[in-house]
């Protein structure tokens with residue numbers, strides 16, 4: 001039985017179709033990512049999966065339980081960290097986590113042990129008794145994830161959990177998601193951070209305009225949908241775009257002192273560039289070839305659908 005089974009799901013707001021007849025499954029224990037541009041429909045899909053929005057059509061099973069018909073039992077299988085966070089700002093970090101423990105029916109002993117463990121693990125122990133209203137966005141998000149995992153849920157669903165966080169908070173959150181997944185929790189994540197999805201997710205589903213543009217392992221998406229190769233080069237003196245005129249490339253981009261040249265033959269392009277540089281008495285300071293990337297695959301998939 002799958003952790004999540006979404007079948008022919010549709011959601012409209014007035015005449016606007018936000019989610020358009022989509023179907024996918026997430027296996028138990030999988031780390032699954034939902035990627036897509038702004039307004040693609042990711043949050044709407046998540047809100048339907050966690051039972052906060054009712055679909056116009058289609059079904060959602062959470063470990064075989066219908067989120068509409070068996071809402072309570074289905075909801076007990078999953079914990080969620082919504083885009084906006086869901087902590088009580090007038091309570092302290094510890095009180096928030098303990099309240100979540102009570103909600104899930106844990107014993108007093110379990111709640112005391114687990115909340116201290118989570119406060120420590122997420123770098124909040126020293127601030128455990130401060131009201132959350134005084135916390136930064138990253139700290140609130142850490143409280144939010146602690147509340148979501150206190151009952152060691154079968155399924156953890158996070159909507160853009162790392163958006164706008166500093167490196168430390170991001171790392172703590174990522175480590176917690178990884179650890180949960182290693183211990184058997186199914187993790188479903190929406191993100192704009194393609195590199196993050198690439199590193200964490202076993203499969204990603206790219207959503208565009210309410211439809212599934214592609215769904216596969218990140219490596220497969222990368223090699224299937226991005227054939228581009230490029231060279232990144234810099235010289236000891238600055239050059240203008242005219243410098244690259246004799247070289248056969250199909251796109252040129254400039255980042256600070258570096259130039260990115262998209263080419264079907266990196267080897268030929270590098271040889272040609274070396275010759276031109278030598279003729280002009282220029283030294284190559286850095287040079288690297290770049291293969292296909294998930295980011296390019298994402299861009300081409302979400303552009304094609306426009």
Ligand SMILES: Nc1ncnc2c1ncn2[C@@H]1O[C@H](COP(=O)(O)OP(=O)(O)OP(=O)(O)O)[C@@H](O)[C@H]1O
Nearest residue numbers: 013016018036037038039040041042043044045192
């Ligand atoms: N309650 C609502 N009423 C009307 N339209 C809505 C509502 N909720 C979402 N939408 C619309 O549905 C579309 C999908 O929104 P959604 O929030 O699911 O996108 P998203 O992929 O999560 O975007 P983002 O990455 O920006 O968070 C958007 O065009 C949005 O304006």
